Amino acid sequence: MERYWCLRWIKQENRNKLMATVLKDGAVRFAEIPLVTRVPELAQASRGTQVLLELGATDEISLEVSCRVLEIFAGEGELPEEELEGDAGDEEMAEVSAEAAAEAAAEDVAEQAAEDGAEGAPQAPSADAVAPSGDDAPADASAARDTGPGTATLAKALVLSVVVHAVLLMVRIAAPEVFEIKRSDPQLDVVLVNSKSAEKPRNPTVLAQANLDGGGDHDAQRATTPLPAQTESKDGDLIKLTQRRLEQLEEEQRRLMTQSREAAQSVRSQPLKPGEQRADAPTRGQDERTSTDEMARLEAEIGRNLEHYAKRPKRMQLTATSAQGVDYAQYYDRLRRKIEARGTSDFPQKNGKPIYGQLILVINVNRQGKLGYNRDGYNIESIDVAKSSGDPALDRQAVAIVRAARARRPPARPLMTAEQNSTPDTTIDRYVVVGNPVSHSRSPAIHAAFSRQTGEALQYERLEAPLDAFADTVRRFLAEGGHGFNVTTPFKLEAYDLADRLTPRAEAAGAVNTMWIEDGLIHGDNTDGIGLVRDIQDNLDVLLEGRRILLLGAGGAAMGAMLPLIECRPARIVVANRTAQKASDMVEQFVEAADQYNVELWAGGLDALGALSDDEGCDVIINASASSLQGELPPVPDHLLGQGVLAYDMMYGAKPTVFLAYAAKCGATTSDGLGMLVEQAAEAFYNWRGVRPNTAPVLA
Structure with a gap:
């Protein structure tokens, strides 16, 4: 393992030249890393000689690195006498010798096996090795062919073995019930509704953030896209104004109908002047209905509609959906929107072209809001393709999109039903900026503005770390419940070494300024560059x-x-x-x-x-x-x-x-x-919370 990490260090640091010390028989030990290898060119070099080696290709499978001698410093920098006479160099060289000896032995065995196979199978076991020479050989041969009691015992054992295996195959072995994944919610869709009712519906059709006992005309059913969330619904000024306006329109309609009837009656009862004749009514087909008859028919129809409408209950029904209120509806909706946003920004592609299809993914979300389920204290990720699109590339990228969009933080309270959990979680996620000095940092004010704008409850403070104790400081902060932190001068390079996983931006930069915990690992990103670009292009246009x-x-x-x-x-x-x-x-x-x-x-x-x-x-x-x-x-x-x-x-x-x-x-x-500072902070906020804040109000 040590050799592997030494080779990784050489590749990471992009080192092509290193100083080394000759041990013996061509074995050398590098000065900067604990790695011993063989250089055939130095087989005759004296022990303790300092050499400059040019490093070639590294093989992380065989754990070897090719070297070429650039310069030999004869008589310079010999090892101390106690180190030359000690066992450390011999042990390291012995490891190399042992590896070489093992490889040579394996090659000899392979060659001997090939030669034996070419000469024929009968020569594989030697007669002298299995039986004494002389006259005893025929007797032993006949004994090997003996079919006495020993053979019968073997036959009985074989029959018994077959019977036992048959019985075992007939037994069905199932996992204990404790290993089954328990779902804490019914198998219903999760939507958001903009109203609520005091009573819980008997037969809910969906889950939502509040109880809603549906009613009214159920023909339309519920919409495929839910209305925006509304934490509390009541008859406000707008609803009351709408009701008053509706009553005014109904009163105006009745007044106009009354005027229409009076006008029609006055026309019928008005006497004709001398010599005046009534105009013939226009004909409509064979019925020859007059305009007054048609008006009377329409009046009667409108009257019936008004009477029917008046008999309906005076209540405003916003939806016909029957929803059961659960605490995690808004968390599910936020997760859905994150997955959709990630899928839009990183649309699946193959050979540079977008790919399309339909598939169904089954995502398990545990009580802590993580993708997967808990077993023996460990979180086991579970994103399964229930119905494939037929394109493995699309299926693979869809799973990657869901995994990338997973929540960076747990929900406000554990995911369970309202009956199971009635005590809110009042803990606030903690974040800090780590540096030395750090008192001048504006990051706390910036993230406080982001928190107010997005509604994401968090606490952001400054944390000054000693110059020689950066790693200890941040590990102690994380052990105390910290969720993430920014890194400023002079610790960005140390943060790079501390991270368990790095984003491509951080790998390219060789430095880290944003870190967070995910799945028990410390993740590192560098948001300085993207903050610079967004400030120049978006803010400065x-x-x-x-x-x-x-x-x-x-x-x-x-x-x-x-x-x-x-x-x-x-x-x-x-x-x-x-x-x-x-x-x-x-x-x-x-x-x-x-x-x-x-x-x-x-x-x-x-x-x-x-x-x-x-x-x-x-x-x-x-x-x-x-x-x-x-x-x-x-x-x-x-x-x-x-x-x-x-x-x-x-x-x-x-x-x-x-x-x-x-x-x-x-x-x-x-x-x-300053704009770069705000934009990089917004990108860090997005890494932590999954919500991208608007930077314009902060820069204003």
Whole structure:
């Protein structure tokens, strides 16, 4: 296991050269890691010789790494005498020798078996090995063919064995009832209703957040999409106003009907003047009904409808659904919406094209709101494909969408029926920002605003960790019931090493600023880069696609920004740093991603920026260096700053930084990193709570 993690370290750190010390017979031990391997070129080298090795391919199956000698430092850095004469080197070398010996022995056995097989089966056992030589051989051979009492005993044993196995096959073995998954809710759909009733329905058709005894006309049944949730329903001003308006319309209708009857009667009773004749009534087919007769028929029909309506009970029925109230209806609805949102953002694809189909997934949710069920104190995830779509890729991606959308936090109270649980859970989820120093952080105020906006109850505080005890501090916080935390300077690299699982953004950045507990593991993410991109594109309304970006600095902040910037498909990203080699090393790690998004990468020193012509200038300049913390101005040529250029500094404060003040004098548009801070906090909030807050009110 130690060899495996050593090889993983070499690959993770991207090390291609390491110093080593020769033990003996070509075995060497690396200086930085506890790994011993063999280098044939050093078979004649003396013990204790220091060498510089070039590392080649690593094989994590056979746990080997290929090495080539670059330089031998003869007579330099010999091991101390006690270490040379000790057993440690011999033991490590013995492990390598033992592995080599085991491999050689296995090869010899295989070759011998192949030779024996080629010579024929009769030669496999030697006669001398199984029987004495001489005249005793025929007697032994005849004894082997003896069919005496021993053979009869064997036959009886075989018959008994067959009988016993037959009896066992007839016995049905079932798991005890204690292992069966107990469902705490009836098998009904979960919806949200916008009304409630005092009594619980006798035969509920759905589950909801409140009891609702349905009534009225049941022809329409319930809607396929429920109305938005309403925690309390009563006759408010709007309902009363609607009722009064309905009564006024009914009164107006009766008044008009009365006027219509009076007008018709006055027309019939009005006498004719001398010489005047009544006009012939228009005919309608063979019935020859007059307009007054038609009006009388309509009046009678309207009167019957009014009489029927008046006899109906005076009550407002919003739905015909009979719903049983349960505590977890809103939690189920939130989980459903999260799965739908995740499926929309990460739509299933195959070969770059969307795939469609229908399938049914059965998802078990336990009382703590996790996907799966509890057995012997462990949570066993359970997402089963009950009905396949016929496309394994679609089925697999659908399960992945559900797993990715699972709740990051438990429901407000354990998932059980209202009768089983009547005591609300008043605990509040705790989060902190960890750093040193951390007293200046604005994160508590930002997350407090997010909490009020989304209705997510949480407590967010500052936690200053000693410089040499970051891991102990956060583990103690988690053991005390903490749910997650942000990480700020100077612990982002330590947080990367602490995480059990990393997001692709965190792996690319090599640093972590957001962490949380899920399934007993510490998850790490880096939200700095996505916060930067969203602030520039959404808040500043500057699209990065096709733009030329100059990134100043090659430290952790720049590393975290590279992948999100590349994913925006700019035309070019220039990375400039005081040390040109560090900029080149950073760019080298993102060549594959840049090729995927067709982005040109360039790296160099700050002194090389003067070589960029006006035509090769930049549209966006991002200062990710530490110059603003030190109050220094990065050496950016004047011709790169001007009208139409966005100068962005990741630092923020009450006053503009030196870089932003200088860029403003040159005519560039400027912005500090406060928006980036708020946007990265919103992404962290989404990782923790599954709800994405609106950042505009916080930035206003």
